[in-house]
Structures are given as structure tokens and as C-alpha cells.
Amino acid sequence: MKRIFISLFILATFLWAKNIAYSDEVISLYLNQNDTKVIGRLLPTNAFEILKDQNDKVYIKINGYLNPKSPSVIYFNNSQRIIVAAFSKNTKLNFSYIKKGKNGKWDQVSLKIWADKKDFAKDNKKMLKRAKELFTNNCGICHTLHSEKEFNANAWPSVFRSMVNRTGIDKKDQWLIIEYLQKNAKDFKTK
Ligand code: HEC
Incomplete structure (x- = not known):
């Protein structure tokens, strides 16, 4: 009896396990599977769920937060x-509303959308490590390295952009490093 329970449990976990993936580069998004018109971008290091895998596209579910004042952006948490x-x-x-934000916090939503299929990663540890290396190797050449904790999450994108042209950082790695810096900023919130 016990053994049956354990096997059922393992089977259930297997069936219900979500196919979570991460990208280390910007991914183009489309409304329909066969569209060529790009309507959005998914940024690196953020988790998404792969619901369907068809030819050169994947149908994915993105979770995040929506500021009612700028409803064309999904954010990582409800305030930054x-x-x-x-x-x-x-x-x-076609957003699904999971939870309404209170006291000026943003609404929790999810969105199903088509995306270009790439060689996605199962977690974002390696890409975040690479982002840290790129930051450390490129941003401490002319002056001592400014710590990730020196700026708020909202400030890092413009600080980084004002400096990136002075470095040899590849254009395709820029969003990876911005996400790394914001997620290690002094006021970063996971929710
Ligand atoms: C080629 C040299 C050079 C490189 C490479 C460089 N910086 Fe700078 N950085 C400067 C100079 C010079 C200043 C002084 C202010 C100015 O010139 O704008 C500065 C100033 C700064 C400041 C202080 C600005 C302020 O308003 O407090 C920060 C923060 C900064 N850099 C971050 C970075 C980051 C992040 C990178 C990597 C993306 C980077 N720097 C790469 C030359 C460089």
C-alpha cells in the first residue's frame, strides 16, 4: 500500500511539474504562432513556463505585475x-488577473503568448554568474567598481546605460547585466 502511494506521488509530481525556463538574451514575442510581427520582448533572467513547443516557437506563460498606469509592461514585483x-x-x-494590487501596489497578472524558441536554460544561476563577471570585468577598469548595492533598482538602468558605451560589453548582453544589477540593487524586493 505504502509503495503504491509513493509511486502515485512520484507520478503526480512528474505530471504536474511545470516546464520552467529562462533565457540569457532578449526574446521576441508574438500574438499568434505564425505571426512575423514582433509585439513584445521578454527580458533575460526571468522565469517563464513553456506550455507548448511547436516548430520554431514556444507558447509560454509569463507571470508578473502590471502597473495600471503603464499596462504594456509586465514587471518583476509590485513596486519596482x-x-x-x-x-x-x-x-x-489578454492578461489573467491573479490579484488586485492594494495601496498603490500593482496588479498580479499572467499572460500567455508566443515566443521564439531558443536554447533555454532550466535555471538562471549560470547566466547571473556570467552577468556578474561581465559587470566586474568591464565596469572597474577606469574607476573602482561601483557596488551593486550602491543604487536602487529603479536607478540602475540609466546609470548602466550612461556608462556602457565606454565598455566593450556586447549589445546582446546589456539587458542581462541590467537585470542582474536591478535584482542585486540595495532596495530589491522579490515580491
Ligand atoms: C572608459 C572608462 C570607464 C568605464 C569602462 C566605465 N566608467 Fe564609469 N565613469 C567613468 C568616468 C570618467 C566617470 C566620471 C563621470 C563621467 O565622466 O561621467 C565615471 C563615473 C561613474 C559613476 C558615477 C556617476 C555618478 O553619477 O555617480 C558610476 C556609477 C559609474 N561610472 C559606473 C560604471 C559602470 C556600471 C560601468 C560599466 C558599465 C562603468 N562605469 C564603466 C569612466 C568609466
């Missing part, structure tokens, strides 16, 4: 401008 995905204005997006 850490972008998970950003969409072109006026795109009709």
Missing part, C-alpha cells in the same frame, strides 16, 4: 521598475 516583458503600445493583451 524591473521589467519582465515589454509590449508595443496599443497591443491588445
Whole structure:
């Protein structure tokens, strides 16, 4: 009896296990599977769930928070401008509302959308480590390295952008490093 329970438990965990993935680069998003028009971008280091895998696209579910004042951006938490995905204005997006934000906090939502298929990672540890290395190796050449904790999450994107042209950091790694810096900023909140 006990053994049956254990096998059932293992089977259930296997069936219900979500296919969570991460990208270390910016991924293009589309409303329909066969669209060529890009309507949004998913930014690196953020978790998403793969619901379907078809040819060169994946149908994914993105979770995050929506500021009612700027409903074309999904944010990582309910108060800081850490972008998970950003969409072109006026795109009709079919958000599912999970929880209404209170006291000026943003609404918790999820969104199902098509994305380009890439070699995704199962977790974001390695890519965050690479981001830290890129930051450390490139941003401490002319002056001592400014600590991740020196700036707030909302300040890092503009601080980074004002300096990045002085470095040899590849364009395709810039969002990876911005997400790393924001998620290690002095006021970073996980929720
Ligand atoms: C080629 C040299 C050089 C590199 C590389 C460089 N910086 Fe700077 N940084 C400077 C100079 C010079 C200043 C002084 C202010 C100015 O010139 O804008 C400065 C100033 C700063 C400041 C202080 C600005 C302020 O308003 O307090 C920060 C923060 C900073 N850099 C971060 C970075 C980061 C992050 C990187 C990597 C993306 C980086 N720097 C790469 C030359 C560099």
C-alpha cells in the first residue's frame, strides 16, 4: 500500500511539474504562432513556463505585475521598475488577473503568448554568474567598481546605460547585466 502511494506521488509530481525556463538574451514575442510581427520582448533572467513547443516557437506563460498606469509592461514585483516583458503600445493583451494590487501596489497578472524558441536554460544561476563577471570585468577598469548595492533598482538602468558605451560589453548582453544589477540593487524586493 505504502509503495503504491509513493509511486502515485512520484507520478503526480512528474505530471504536474511545470516546464520552467529562462533565457540569457532578449526574446521576441508574438500574438499568434505564425505571426512575423514582433509585439513584445521578454527580458533575460526571468522565469517563464513553456506550455507548448511547436516548430520554431514556444507558447509560454509569463507571470508578473502590471502597473495600471503603464499596462504594456509586465514587471518583476509590485513596486519596482524591473521589467519582465515589454509590449508595443496599443497591443491588445489578454492578461489573467491573479490579484488586485492594494495601496498603490500593482496588479498580479499572467499572460500567455508566443515566443521564439531558443536554447533555454532550466535555471538562471549560470547566466547571473556570467552577468556578474561581465559587470566586474568591464565596469572597474577606469574607476573602482561601483557596488551593486550602491543604487536602487529603479536607478540602475540609466546609470548602466550612461556608462556602457565606454565598455566593450556586447549589445546582446546589456539587458542581462541590467537585470542582474536591478535584482542585486540595495532596495530589491522579490515580491
Ligand atoms: C572608459 C572608462 C570607464 C568605464 C569602462 C566605465 N566608467 Fe564609469 N565613469 C567613468 C568616468 C570618467 C566617470 C566620471 C563621470 C563621467 O565622466 O561621467 C565615471 C563615473 C561613474 C559613476 C558615477 C556617476 C555618478 O553619477 O555617480 C558610476 C556609477 C559609474 N561610472 C559606473 C560604471 C559602470 C556600471 C560601468 C560599466 C558599465 C562603468 N562605469 C564603466 C569612466 C568609466
